[in-house]
Amino acid sequence: MTTSSASAPKRGPYAKSKQRRENIVIAAHEVFAEHGYKGGSLQVVADRVGMSQTSLLHYFPSKSALLLAVLNWRDTVTGDGGSRSPEESLASAVIRQARFNETVPGVVELYTVLCAESLTAKHPGRDYFTQRYEGLRRSYSRSFTALAREGRLRSGVDPERAAASLIALWDGIQTQWLMDPDSVDMAQCLQDYLDFLILPE
């Protein structure tokens, strides 16, 4: 976020409404992470922000609209699917993100629970996750292809399968970590795999 001056934020109706929306999204994030989307009730979200369900529906017209707001908010918080500077290597960006994720188990849980739940019938998060995987596979695949051009991808590695596998390993190790945080070192497992794929400069 950038601001044009360091002065205190205005507290007009717009700022208040924006703050309320964010409070609702943060509460919904907690509730969906704890109970899943289907198991999480709008009433519980409304209770957490001290609002009636009717007032809440003034900000988000449906539970599915709230879900999408939560997913997009999550992307902002984690920087996920987002940018790395042109100077940062793929491996460094992955490990940095993995280490960050260790500090926000609730955010990782939300993602893991909703992603799997979105496989169930008529789930409103399905398109979000399908597109997210497509985008991530494309992005990593491009990075591996670029490394191959520099002669830094291990011989025989297929960029597309490596992209899908890296995402898969990351998702799966997060699940094991959420089940039992002491059982696995997420970042080290990812580092092992990246060390295999990518040759040193």
Added chain:
Amino acid sequence: MTTSSASAPKRGPYAKSKQRRENIVIAAHEVFAEHGYKGGSLQVVADRVGMSQTSLLHYFPSKSALLLAVLNWRDTVTGDGGSRSPEESLASAVIRQARFNETVPGVVELYTVLCAESLTAKHPGRDYFTQRYEGLRRSYSRSFTALAREGRLRSGVDPERAAASLIALWDGIQTQWLMDPDSVDMAQCLQDYLDFLILPE
């Protein structure tokens, strides 16, 4: 299953009861795979087997008891967590299982959905999945250690992390495959990883 003779099965009260239990478990499997455990209702399961909810509860005293029966039944169907013959290599057993899983998307979906859902508050499947991961990590870790003793584990590979990573990659690639079956070749991604870890004889 073994039978002492090839004669038609007896249709006494015990056999009928056993058959009903199995029908309930199969219906519950479908319902939980489609809607998750929390979203799947006992009434829908009862409807699918043409039984009242009260009669169903005579066979399984609670929804959570039914969940555990479904998870155990799944293990029987997939042979998961189960045996490989001493002659079969780890890699061959993994690829065989992965190819089999491609033929039973509903079973894979049930596992993926319930596993993630078990991370949510007070989920009755949590212990099952925690123990399953512990057992699988131990088993694969032992196999990698045995390969290391034969000089067939790639230098620098840590057996415990490789075990966790293999399971993680497998889980994660299944999720991507369920989202979009044409987007990934599950068995080939696993084969790539095993080819990296394990040196040829």
